[in-house]
Amino acid sequence: MSCVKTLKEKGLKLTPQRMLIVDIIHEARGHLTAEEIIRHVQAKMPGVNKSTIYRTLDLLENYGCVYKSETGEGFIYHHSEEGHHHHLVCSKCGRTIKCDEDLFTPLKDLLEEKYNFNADFKHIVMSGLCEKCRNSN
Amino acid sequence: MSCVKTLKEKGLKLTPQRMLIVDIIHEARGHLTAEEIIRHVQAKMPGVNKSTIYRTLDLLENYGCVYKSETGEGFIYHHSEEGHHHHLVCSKCGRTIKCDEDLFTPLKDLLEEKYNFNADFKHIVMSGLCEKCRNSN
DNA sequence: ATTGTTATTGCACCTGGTTGCAATTATATC
DNA sequence: GATATAATTGCAACCAGGTGCAATAACAAT
Incomplete structure (x- = not known):
């Protein structure tokens, strides 16, 4: 549970709300939508405000504990221990497919070369x- | 002004609001954010409701008159006569760079091949x- | 255990974008 | 030009996500 260690090292407070959110993300293998996280948190701790949850998720993202990706309709989060990878999301059935990171490196290199652009290829959702x-059909 | 022709052919009504929105997108070379479109529309026609604008934009997108892309913080729209291309957006200064469509085809092919996934590579914003x-820095 | 400091929470409100619905209006037909 | 009808508008309410601020609570120092 390196998240807790990270928070502690940064002098951040280990509040019950925060611990619960960390727990939930930690236990979920794979990704969770913001909605799912809110539901899980509030099931175990009814009073928790959504802004607390969003702020905690942003915080965890900033310290590299979770990755946040946008699907086009909202955000998904996954624990950084899951490692870097991308997702292919079917626009018809909603199925998601994990996709290897390496596939994007040739494109990344090309954008560097042609446009001097350093594309941010962390957690893409296609x-x-x-x-x-x-x-x- | 093929947009108007398209709307007419589909039996849709050419309301003043709609015409104005078409005009604005037509006159702008390059892309416009949703916010910019709303501002321009309401400058020329104060009463127009934002839902009318969003609905018209969706409509125009569905009939292929405009392309809609999401930047991560909102949407941008551009006239389809501008042709297919992608955008590189700098997360620091906000500068956008037009980027050739072809660069993405090797990746598209790879996703087909490895995952049998037909990636939707229309209007990407990186x-x-x-x-x-x-x-x- | 009490106190002080500072981060964090909950609240209330805001934003961009979306939707259901009743009132309005563009177009076709006479 | 008047009328019918179906598309469209404006409204009001909603959604996810975010923000400023006063009240609260975690931790450190005593």
Whole structure:
């Protein structure tokens, strides 16, 4: 549970709300939507305000404990121990596919080379059609 | 002004609000944020409701008259006559760089091949650091 | 255990974007 | 030009996410 250690080292307070949020993200393998996190938190600790939750998530992201990605309709979060990877999200059925990070490096290099642009390729979410959905039309 | 023709063909009504919005997008070379469009519309026609504007933009997008992309903080729109291309947006200075569509085709092919995923590579907005900003830290 | 300091919480309110619905208006037909 | 009808508007309310601020609570020092 390195998150707690990180928070402590930075002189941040280990409040019950914060610990609970860290726990939830830690226990979930894979990613959680903001909505899911809010639901889980409030199930265990009814009074917690959503702004507390959003602030905690931002904080954890800033200290590298979680990764935050946007899907086009909201945000998803996953524990940094899951490692860097991207997601392919089917716009029809909503299915998500984990996708290897390396696939994006040639493009990253190309953008460097052609535009001198240092593209931020952490946690990309690509939408499109998955195998099943493209065959069923 | 093919937009108007398209709307007419589909049996849609050419209301003054709609015409104004079409005009504004047509006259702007390059892209406009939702905010800019709302400001321009309401400058020329004060009463127009934002929901009318958003609905018209969605409509125009559905009929292929404009492209809508999300930047991570809101949406941008551009006339389809500008053609397909992507944008590189500097997360520091906000500068946007037009970027050729072809750069993404190898990645698209790779996602097809490895994951059977038909990625939707219309109008991508990539964030990162532009040349100037990466040199000035 | 009490106190002081400072981070954190909850609250109330704001933002951009979206939606259901009743009132309005563009167009087709006469 | 008047009328019918279906699309469109404006409204009011809603949603996710974010923010300023006063009240609260975690931790450190005594």
